[in-house]
Amino acid sequence: MTRGEELLGSLLEAARRVIPRARRGAVLRAGREAGGTLTVVSHFGYENRDVVLSTFPVSGGDVIRAIRERRAQVIAEAPESGESAAAMIMPLVDGDVVVGALLLVSVVDTPRVGQEASEALSALARAAAIAVNECARLEAEARHTARLTLVREVGKRLSSILSLEEVLQQIATALVETFGYYHASIFLADIPAGEIILRAKAGRAAEPIGLRLKIAEHGITAAAAASGETLLANDVSREPRYRQVESLNETASELAVPIKARGRVVGVIDVQSVQRDAFEEEDVTTIEDLADQTASTIENAGLYEEAQQQTKDLISLYEAGQLFSSTLDHEEVLQEITRRCVEALDVDTVLLRLVEADCLQVRGSCYRDSGEKEEVERLLRETPIRVGEGIAGKVAQTGEAAVSGSTPGASATLPAFVDYLEKRRWLVVPLKVRERIIGVLTFIARNAPLSFSQRQLTLARGIANQAAIAIENARLFQEARSTNAALRESEERFRTLFHGVPVGLYRSTPDGDVLEANLALVQMLGYPDVQTLQAAKAGSFYTTHQDRDAWRAVVDTSTAPSRTVVRLRRRDGTAIWAHDDARAVCDENGRVLYYEGSLQDITEQKALEEQLRHSQKMEAVGRLAGGVAHDFNNILTTIRGYVELTLRGLKPEDPLGARLKVIEREAGRASTLTRQLLTFGRRQPLELTVIDLNETVLNLSKLLEKTLGEAIRLRTLAPGAFSMYIMADGSAIQQMILNLCLNARDAMPAGGELTLSTRAVIFDPAFVALHPWAECGHYVVLSVADTGVGMDKQTQERAFEPFFTTKERGTGLGLSMVYALVRQHRGFIHLASEPGSGTTFEIYLPRILEKPAPQETQTSRGPLARRSEAILVAEDEEAVRELLQSILEERGYTVLVASNGKDALRVFDSANVAVQLALLDMVMPEMGGIEVCKELQRRQPGLKYLFMSGYSLDGARGQFLRDSRAEFIKKPFSSAEISLKVRQVLDS
Missing domain, CATH: 3.30.450.40 (GAF domain)
Incomplete structure (x- = not known):
């Protein structure tokens, strides 16, 4: 607070004492002119200075009147803020100048001023006038100082x-x-x-x-x-x-x-x-x-x-050039040009038009907002532009830039754009390539000066020059790319054909470098990709280098493409077979430049051929086994039958009985061997029953301990307390185990360890997917493992072939018989071996999870009663026929015999007794047992039949028995077996 303001405050306080009822008061300073602006210098009773100036009577003009008239004014009734109030206004005069006024407001009544108070107020007014002038002087000094300070401070700031x-x-x-x-x-x-x-x-x-x-x-x-x-x-x-x-x-x-x-x-x-x-x-x-x-x-x-700005423009030009040259894609270049132009010239819209067939076509655009875009695109759709028309058309024709404010009437040639362009500034510059105009750039801005500056025009021209070069380069590149695309398309068609054919195609040099290879060849030879295959020499694809040399000798000397069968080696070492159709491409001097040809994988075909040969061998073995077994069965039937008849006629103490029992036992063994032979040749169906594999292995191991010898230690891991049931032919299972164990013994000439074990497994779909030889289900695994010499891969591949053997005196039937028996049991066999590390055979057989109920076996409980029925016996083997006649007649039957089928019909027709049963051999000269049965059914529909044979019941004969439900007995049989069977058929 200044000294003058302090004095004025004291004077107002003194006035309050003179007029005790004064509630409010103020000292006002007048402007330079009478009736001018009033300024509140000091006050009491008011909230602030602004309130003083806004209240009555100040705002009513009474103060101004008192100043102009230079005399005090008393207002009797002055309603103020809802109250009844009176006011006294005294002008403040300093010399001849009125400098302001003293205002006192009294509430309720008019202030009463006596002579003494009047003189006091006059004195206070004179003092207040002096104080007001002092305040004005001090303010003027302060304002002068402030002005100097401001000018000085601004100067400092301007320089820094x-x-x-x-x-x-x-x-x-x-x-x-x-x-x-x-x-x-x-x-x-x-x-x-x-x-x-x-x-x-x-x-x-x-x-x-x-x-x-x-x-x-x-x-x-x-x-x-x-x-x-x-x-x-x-x-x-x-x-x-x-x-x-x-x-x-x-x-x-x-x-x-x-x-x-x-x-x-x-x-x-x-x-x-x-x-x-x-x-x-x-x-x-x-x-x-x-x-x-x-x-x-x-x-x-x-x-x-x-x-x-010039530096910025130069940078913009440089960056634009860099940006425009960063891509050769035509569309990208056009969009980058318009985007960069919007940024560089700070405009709202940029249009890039190219001259195409005497028209200007918009090929690029950039907008700051979508509203502008919609309006411009509407106008462009409604107004096509030709060269020479409108602003852009004139620029494209003349090559001279056009700018708003300096091209009068330019927009009038296209009325649709008049209203739009009147509200905007615009600039159109040509795009030139070696004086050839290829298009125009249009810049449009809103809320801007009427025109573009010279600097902006220069910048726009510079960008346009760079843009024209970029557009032309992109066009040339586009043309080159189109040409290259056509070449690539042609090459791609060839490449698709090259890689899409299902045969391997190649081109290689005489030195073995692979120049080209298709995907089929890559997959055929087991390589991950073409590059890896090319890194390998062609010689590595053959099992030996001599094989490729032999192939080259054939191809080099052939004038036409030659076909050879080659054995190749895949990357993992496995061998494959392929047809190779190749030719040598030579130069004018006859020197081989490279080989080209195709390879077709015939490994599967070779395997099928091998399987066919294997099947043919098995068929030959089967036919041989069937024929031999049939003759053996007839012989064994006769031997066993007459031995039994002879034994029944001897006394117990007769020493001949012991010898005959030896003959009977050996005949039984011979019968088992013929059945196994038929099984191997698949001429004999298996006699499937539920057996416990663990029990079979444990029982057989006792026999094997004596058979293998002391040099081989036998370990059996088949817990007897835990049963593993399978549906199998017991003798066939024993034969499999025995063959595998004997092979293992031969593989350990110096001794070793042989392990027999069993375990249960489950094959799920995931396992089957990884092991194609398996099928889903529950299985029992029989494992036979030795510590012998082992096998190489070639031997493993042929191990199950008939007649293949590595032994000096081997027959080659042992493992092939095992394989045949496993497959007949609907099982699988897996071989794992390495030279020097032994061999393991694992046989997988379907498992029966539930323990079967015990079956009752029907046996003869003593001698059969003598009967008197008539039986027709048709058998081509005389010894068997006579044996059957003796056995049946001994039982009291009337027996009619015939040596073949036709003879059987003749005997039946001429018989003087009624025949109740026909005992027929299935296979006989001239007419077999089935044909005889059919003829007899027509003659005597109620006749009963019993068939017999030493052959297996496969094909039509087995189907006939199943369809007709006829009874059958297999040779060789004992006298008791045939007697019981005859009785059962007659009594059925």
Whole structure:
């Protein structure tokens, strides 16, 4: 608080003592002119100074009247804030000048002033006048100091701050904060555009930075810019050039000072106040000084900004060139050009048109917002442009750029664009390649100056030149790419054919380098890709180098493509067979340049051929076994039958009986061997029963211990307490185990260990997928493992072939018989072996999970009763026929015998007894047993039949027995067996 303000406060307090009922009071300072602006210097009883100026009677004009008339005014009734009040107003006179007024407001009644009080108030008024002048003097000094300080500080800031926006904002802020102006703003001029641009502001205005005002239309500030002269409006209500701004509706006076550099207006400082006559001469001078100081800064900043802009333009040109050359894709180049143009020239829309068939077609565009895009694209659809038409068409024709504001009437040639372009500035530059115009670039901007600057025009031309080169390069590249694409398409068709054929194709040099190979060959030889296969030499594909040399000898000497069968080696070492159709390509001197040909994998075909040969061998063995077994069975039937008849006629103590029993036992063994032989040749069906594999293995191991010898240690891992049931032929299982164990013994000439074991397994789909030989289900595994010499891969591949053997005196039937028996049991056999590491055979047989119920066996409980039925016996073997006649007649039957089928029909027709049973051999000369049966059925429908044979019941004979449910007995049989069977058939 100043000294004058302290004095005024004391004077007001003294006035309150003179007028005790005074509730409020104030000292007001008058403006330079009578009736001018009033300023509250000091007050009491009011909330603030603004309240003083807004209350009655100050706002009613009574104070102004008292000042003008230079005499005190007493207002009897002054309603104030709903109360009845009276006021006294005394002018403050210093010499001959009225400097203000003293206001006292008394509530309820009119202040009563006596002579003494009147004199006291007069004295107080004179003192107050002096104090008001003192306050004014001090304020003037303070304002003068503030002006000097402001000018000095601005000078410092201008010399230290390079950013023009920062300097301007600090000046605007200082004007408001230092002098208490209502608003301060600084505009920079864009004379070519006829506009001033708001660059800094402080105070109350809400207009945004960047606001553009037309110099010819917008008030005092624009008028100062247009005239280059300082304009002062002490009372804006009397100034015709004043334009009120909504956010500055309290402005009473305004000062606009132009900023000039070298005689050219570069901006305007505009200051506004809520008081009339707010600007003294020194205020104007101060702001003009600030304008002068700012002018050089603006000019320097403009030069700096111009230099920066030039640098920026050069960078933009460089980056545009780099960007345009970064791709040769035609569409990408066009889009990158338009995108870069929007950024470089700070516009809203860029259109790139190319000349195509005398028309300009839009091939690239970039928009800042979707609304602009929709409007432009609508106009483009409605207005096709030809070369020579409209702005863009003229530029494409003449090669000269066109810019808004400097190309009068250019848009009139295309009326559809008139309304659109009138609200925007635009620039159209040509795209030239060696003086050939290939298109135009159009730049469009909204809310901008009327025209583009020379700098922008230069930048646009530079970008257009680089863009034209990029477009042309992309076009040439596109043409080259199209040509290359056609070549690639042709090559791809060949490549697709090359890699798509199911045979291997190759091209290789005489030295073994693989020049080309297709995917079929890569897969055939087991390589992961073509490159890995090419890294290998062609010689490595053969099992031996001599094989390739032999192949080359054939191909080199052939004038036409030659076909050979070659044995090749895959990458993993496995061998395959292939048909090789190859030819040698030679130069003019006959030197082989390379080989080309095809390979067709015939490994599977070879395997099928091998299986066929294997099947043919098995068929031959089967036929041989069947024939031999049939004859053996007839012989054994006779031997066993007569031995039994002879034994029944001997006394127990007869020594001949023991010898006959030996013959009977050996005949039984011979019968088992013939059955095994038939089983091997698949001429004999298995006699399947439920057996416990563990029990079979344990029982057989006792026999094996004596058979294998002391040098071989036998380990049996088949727990007897745990049963593993299978449906199998017991003797066949024993034969399999015995054959495998004997092979193991031979593989351990120096001794070793043989292990028999069993275990249960389950094959699920995942396991089967990895092991193609398996099928899903529950299995029992029988394992036979030795520690012998082992087998190589070649031996393993042929191990189950009939007649293949590695032994000097081997027959080659042992493992093939095992294989045949396993398959007949619907099982699988797996072989694992390595030379020197022994061999393991694993046999997988289907497992029965539930223990079967015990079966009762029907046996003869003693001698059969003698009967008298008539039986027709048809048998081509005389010894068997006579035996059957003896056995049956001994039982009391009437027996009619025949040596073949036709003889049987003759005997039946001529018989003088009724035949109840026909005992028929299945296979006989001239007519077999089935044919005889059919003929007899026509003769005697109720006749019963019993068939017999030493052959297996396969094919039609077995099917007939199953369909007719006829009874059958297999040779060889004993007298008791045939007697029991005959009785059962007759009694059925």
